[in-house]
Amino acid sequence: MKEELKEFKKFIEDNKEKRTAVLHHTDPDGVCSGIITAKALERITGKKPLLFHQNPGEITVTENTVKELKEKQIQFLVSVDLSVDQNPEPIKEIEEFAKILVLDHHKTYNELNSTETLMIKSKDLTGVEGSKYPVSKLSFDLFSDLTDLKDLDWIACIGLLGDNAYSEWKDFVDGTIEKYGFEKKIEENILFKIKKLIESIEVMDYSKMENLINVFLSAKKPEDLMKKDLLMELEGMEKEVAFWRMEFEQKKEVFPGELIYFELKPEHSIKSVLINRISQRYKNKTIVLVQDFSEEHVYFSARRQDFKVKVNDLLEKAVEGIPEATAGGHIPAAAGRIPRKYLKQFKENLIKKATKVKSEK
Ligand SMILES: [Mn+2]
Structure with missing residues (x-):
């Protein structure tokens, strides 16, 4: 044993x-x-x-x-x-x-x-x-x-x-x-x-x-x-996810290193549900979603279903040097947050690291 x-x-x-x-x-x-x-x-x-x-x-x-x-x-x-x-x-x-x-x-x-x-x-x-x-x-x-x-x-x-x-x-x-x-x-x-x-x-x-x-x-x-009172939330979530799924398809940004980046401002915190569905369609792309509620922090998730990029490492590298940041998780699925004012720096880091991770292979 x-x-x-x-x-x-x-x-x-x-x-x-x-x-x-x-x-x-x-x-x-x-x-x-x-x-x-x-x-x-x-x-x-x-x-x-x-x-x-x-x-x-x-x-x-x-x-x-x-x-x-x-x-x-x-x-x-x-x-x-x-x-x-x-x-x-x-x-x-x-x-x-x-x-x-x-x-x-x-x-x-x-x-x-x-x-x-x-x-x-x-x-x-x-x-x-x-x-x-x-x-x-x-x-x-x-x-x-x-x-x-x-x-x-x-x-x-x-x-x-x-x-x-x-x-x-x-x-x-x-x-x-x-x-x-x-x-x-x-x-x-x-x-x-x-x-x-x-x-x-x-x-x-x-x-x-x-x-x-x-x-x-x-x-x-x-x-x-x-139960009715539990099930009623499901319908609302499906509507909101469907809306942002369409927004994603229209407004996503594609970068070298097979990176697809998208920022959303939803009513509820749907980013994990949304990114799981998106990544089923883009299994061989690195997807990063940033959720912004106009609060002090923004929250992000990353997915890579074919395991060719370790998105936990990618996010950890992308937040390096950003105060009060957290990032981590699994190889195909990770998440974290940063203070909102560092979003531009995070995005730049991410784009830089995404190409690096790929070219190292
Ligand atoms: Mn789990």
């Missing part, structure tokens, strides 16, 4: 009596891995852990979260699908009062393993690039060794669809669809609809996230999530 698997089992065994919290990301993979992990821990320990999330876009642990964990006297924290090693400081603070398990598939930025913390990244288990093994499937696989999770397979599938990992896990997803008799055409089946539903709650009305999580926790089958 792999060393990581042994350590995982022992870590759960050693901490299963403790007051436990599960912190999850709020995209479909993050929500699904949170649900799977919470249900698995409940089955193992007989107690419901506290399941919670931060604000959208907060992919490391915030000071607020540290405070909340302390107040709630949490002794064991499980973090799923968050790039918490990008900011190790809050982790060190939590280590003063709790043990921490990190399950993630983003690029490793800092080594967090210690006597208090066990960090398992998908890449360490399989050797393949982390984006191909989303945390909904990683947590499903890891915890399936400790308890029966067969009835949660459809939840893992939603996370896989959310992180564009269908082709990597075709047999698993198709097998699950077959098992329950769902529609075979992926984009028309109910799991794909729930993926979009989660995205629409995250993007259109984040205040409903709590409600979504509660409905999800009690759902026995996908149909149980088809």
